[in-house]
Amino acid sequence: MSIVSASPRELAINGGMPVRSSFLPYGHQSIDETDIQAVVDVLRSDWLTTGPKVGEFEEAFAGRVGAAHAVSFSSGTAALHGAAFAAGLKAGDEAITTPMTFAATANCVLYQGAKPVFADVSWDTLNIDPEQLAGKISSKTRAVLPVDYAGHPADLGTILALAKERGLVVIEDACHALGAEYRGRPVGSIADMTVFSFHPVKHITTGEGGMVSTNDPKLAEALRRFRNHGISTDARQRQSAGQWHYEMVALGFNYRLPDFACALGISQLTKLDSNLARRREIAAQYAAAFRDVPVVVPPAIRADVLPAWHLYPIRLNLGQLTADRGTIFRALRAENIGVNVHYIPVHLHPYYREQFGYKGGEFPVAEDAYSRLISLPMFHGMIDQDVVDVISAVKKVTGFYSR
Ligand SMILES: Cc1ncc(COP(=O)(O)O)c(C=O)c1O
DSSP states (O other): OBOOOOSSOOOGGGTOOOSBSSOBOSOOOOOOHHHHHHHHHHHTSSOSSSSHHHHHHHHHHHHHHTOSEEEEESSHHHHHHHHHHHTTOOTTOEEEEOSSSOTHHHHHHHHTTOEEEEOOBOTTTOSBOHHHHHHHOOTTEEEEEOBOGGGOOOOHHHHHHHHHHHTOEEEEEOTTOTTOEETTEETTSSSSEEEEEOOTTSSSOOSSOEEEEESOHHHHHHHHHHTBTTBSSOHHHHHHHTOOOOOBOSOOOBOOOOHHHHHHHHHHHTTHHHHHHHHHHHHHHHHHHHTTOTTEEOOOOOTTEEOOOSOEEEEEOGGGBSSOHHHHHHHHHHTTBOOBOOOOOGGGSHHHHHHHOOOSOSSHHHHHHHHHEEEEOOOTTOOHHHHHHHHHHHHHHHHHHBO
16 A cells, blocks of 8 residues: 655654555565466375475476476476586585575575685676686586576576586576576576576475576486485376386485475466466566666666566665765665565675685675675565556655755
């Protein structure tokens, strides 16, 4: 519900009336009756863990992203770990990624005993800068992990060419980018392995959940084993073959996505196109509204991509504002707009500072962006009034603090 009053209005943080009476989160799942029924049907079936819905979901997903194989995992983080394993990362190796991401992208390298190395981002997209990446390649580098920040595909053509030349595996972290396209091709069909997340704020959800897509059957097999303790068959395969024998051939984990979660995934996947369309509509409305707000820099879109809009991160022109990002953030929250910040650059987290001696200043583009970033609400369930409220609150707050 919105309570829009005439401008100029007193900020809610200063005791004024908020733009809306109820809190609008930055992201939220949409679950309908068909989703619920799909889960209930599986709950009444014989298989709660790896049953028929797992393969069905994987096949439908692979088809949607244009890949030959898709392997489900219990989370995007587990899927990243699987990809780091399948890429053969081990102690003594290095893998290059971006600091402008969720910690899981770099952590998966550490899980394998290898070292994450960061390369700074490009100013426009905040995706890994291929030139910076090239400068970080050493004799120990085995893999690169570009991230499709906010749903805008990384510079995959340049990165893949570089990786091919230097013999590196490309693990694309597309946890933000299900449904995005790069040069007319769907994300998921391009890199050696592409990783997705089905966390509730993403384009489709299974509660927790993740997927790796690949065109390489050997990588797919390695991923399947890794998520099942490193064992070559699953319980259902053994039951139908009347077999008790199995072999553990690698050190794996239990990273399986349950059958009822896969049933939810299948049902959610049928709504992906409409979810993407709604997100693109919201992004276009934001971009149009902020054209005449000079203190707000909307996210860039390169000519050769179709973004998936997981996030809508604006950057503030702090030089034209009398307040810092923290004050603007709190003022927007007081207006009941659930803004967020993506991301604290990974190398600035205490764990990475302590383990690797980062002090700040190493990645100036990512660090400068961090000081200006605010993610506005962006999810496919937003109604028109929600979008109007966000725009109105951003104009109200930035107008108040503009020089
Ligand atoms: C870029 C990125 N990578 C990895 C992950 C991890 O995914 P999950 O939360 O499904 O483990 C996330 C989660 O939000 C993410 O944003």
